[in-house]
Amino acid sequence: MVRDNTLETWEREESEVRARLAGPGPLPRDEIIALSGLEIFQGIFEGRFPSPPIGDTLDFIPIQIALGFAIFQGRPQPEHYNPLGTVHGGWFCTILDSAMGCAVHSTLRPKKAYTTLELKVNMVRALTQAVSLVRAEAKVIHVGRQVATAEGRIVDAEGKVYGHATTTCMIFEQPSA
Numbered sequence: 001m002v003r004d005n006t007l008e009t010w011e012r013e014e015s016e017v018r019a020r021l022a023g024p025g026p027l028p029r030d031e032i033i034a035l036s037g038l039e040i041f042q043g044i045f046e047g048r049f050p051s052p053p054i055g056d057t058l059d060f061i062p063i064q065i066a067l068g069f070a071i072f073q074g075r076p077q078p079e080h081y082n083p084l085g086t087v088h089g090g091w092f093c094t095i096l097d098s099a100m101g102c103a104v105h106s107t108l109r110p111k112k113a114y115t116t117l118e119l120k121v122n123m124v125r126a127l128t129q130a131v132s133l134v135r136a137e138a139k140v141i142h143v144g145r146q147v148a149t150a151e152g153r154i155v156d157a158e159g160k161v162y163g164h165a166t167t168t169c170m171i172f173e174q175p176s177a
Contacts, residue, residue: 007157010133013063014073017045021061025050033174037105037112041065052098060095060136062102068140070102076127076134087127092154096121096165099138100150104169107143111174114148118168125162127154134162146171 027049032040043049044062055061060074074095082088097119104114127134138152148171153164 005157005159007133010063010073010135010157014061014133017061017063020045020047021051022047023050024053024056026053033176034110036110037102037108038065038067039110041102041106054094054098058091058094060098062098063135065102065106068103068107068143070099070106070136070138072099072102072136072138074134074136076129076131078129081128085128089121089123092123092127092163093119093121093165095134095136096138096152096154096163097167099136100152100165100167101169103138103140103150103152104143104148104167104171107140107148108171112171113174114169114171116167117147117170119165120167121163121165123163125160127162131156131162133157141166143171 044051059077060072063071063073072095076087080087080091097116101116108114134154134156136152136154138150141149141151148169149166151166154162
């Protein structure tokens with residue numbers, strides 16, 4: 001897939017996604033349990049299901065989710081800073097965990113769920129509000145019956161890498177509603 005990685009394109013894509021998203025809230029479990037992961041994300045992007053509240057808290061949103069692939073976009077802000085005046089490592093971890101987890105979730109059949117078992121993050125460059133927009137791009141490495149792995153990276157519109165990560169997720173049957 002060839003993507004236009006300019007800041008203007010990223011801002012336009014974010015605007016288009018935000019216009020379709022419903023407000024934040026919990027997913028209606030009784031409705032989504034019978035849907036595949038990809039169907040759930042289609043419902044979120046169509047505004048039929050609420051968007052995850054964590055995005056409002058940390059100022060990031062999903063931009064694209066396809067089978068085994070996810071892009072989240074975020075804006076580093078001073079309220080995300082650590083005492084040293086750069087974005088806290090927890091922000092890196094959360095946006096990467098969200099993107100990698102959704103990449104895994106997009107591959108799951110109805111009545112299947114996942115949880116993160118392990119998250120390994122490398123922060124290779126500091127983030128501040130001087131970097132207006134970044135993306136966490138994630139892709140699945142392997143999905144088995146009980147375990148899935150994925151990798152992700154945080155990049156700016158120029159392709160500069162700020163962090164990269166891997167995850168291991170446990171896959172399980174959703175308990176009945």
